[in-house]
Amino acid sequence: MVPFEIDFGPLVPEHLSEIIVGIVLFLLVWAVMAWKVVPAFEKTYAERTAAIQGGIERAEAKQREAQDALDRYNAQLAGAREEAARIREDAKNQGSQIVAEMREQGTVDATRLREAAAAQITAERTQAVTELKNEIGGLATQLAGQIVGESLTDDERAKRSVDRFISELEGQTGRA
């Protein structure tokens, strides 16, 4: 049939079994790889990736938490500072207010005291003047009586003379 028989030599399998066994064995190995080995490795890799990612995420969460706490504390601190400043300001205002009130109060008191003192002085002076007037009148009368004698014991006239005398005296002091 064939004009030249080509000798393929070792390119022809010695037995057909080689091809079949080769394929069967390889498919067997493949099946084991697909069924067990590769899934096991990939599962481990996935778990490892998840673990690493989880670690990173946890760290990030912690960092965020710390940042939040820091912000919160900073805010609190700022609030506290502000409050302190406000309190200081209040105190200052209140202090000056108190000082002003006290000053006013002092002025009022001083005025009152001065007025009271003036009133008292006036009263005392009036009293003293009255007393002095009476006393001087008495003494003068006595003196005049002693000097002029009996005639001048009439109270009514004496009193009039004294008043006139005093008025003259006042008039002199008022002019002086």
Next chain:
Amino acid sequence: MIPVLLQIVTPLVPLPFDGSEEGGGDHGWPPSVDSFNSRPLFDTPGLEWLNNHLVQAVIGAALVIVFWLWMAHNQKVVPTKKQAVGEALYNLLRNGIARDILGHEYRRYLPYLVALFSFILVNNLFGEFFLFMFPTFSKIGYAYGLALCTFVLYNAAGMIKHGPLRYLRNMTIPHGVPWALWPVIIPLEFISNFIARPVTLALRLFANLFAGHLVIMVFVVGGGMLLTSGVLFYGIAGGVSILFSFAIFALELLVGALQAYIFTVLTAQYVSSAIADEH
């Protein structure tokens, strides 16, 4: 205990202990395509397919499964040392290949890529492992098997994403090509995307390991023969040859890891181009 163990292990060891097979008493010299022949575990006719390399492939798959299940077992968010090792490997595939190439859709194709890389790597390292001394993928059938799986995967991914017709159009008519060139481009793209891709995937893996193992056999078996020839000069040459084979072994470790990586990267690349919106 030991005889039983020997009985189990013997069929798996690439060169028979008594040197009786593979060309008589010459220890399989010269190394050839026949050196890669599998030995059936049983003499029963019809069971020739059940051979040492098949058992080796099964052990490889079992090792991969056990390793990853152990790594996936009892994982912690904070990784233990064991888990750190597992995650380093896993991240190489997840971030270094799948996510880089496939973008946000990588998760769906990740198990496939992890399975692909580990399965190829372990079987390639069997080429330097003392018990087997044979890279499974230097039997081309296994390489065809994996290439076929990847072929189905990326086409299915593209068809599910775009629907069969749109996917075919995407894969055969690159964006922006004038229609006059379509008769040339369509067959080229078709061959490139639907034939060359899986075939080169399989051949690249196979050829690298096949050639590497052949070179190792030349140095080790040839060196051994020279060393035991009784002639002084041959003996020296054989010693040098055996010493040099260690360098080749180191190279093969690199090649084995590299091929596992390339196969995985290309698979991801093909899927990515299949599910991409524009080309």
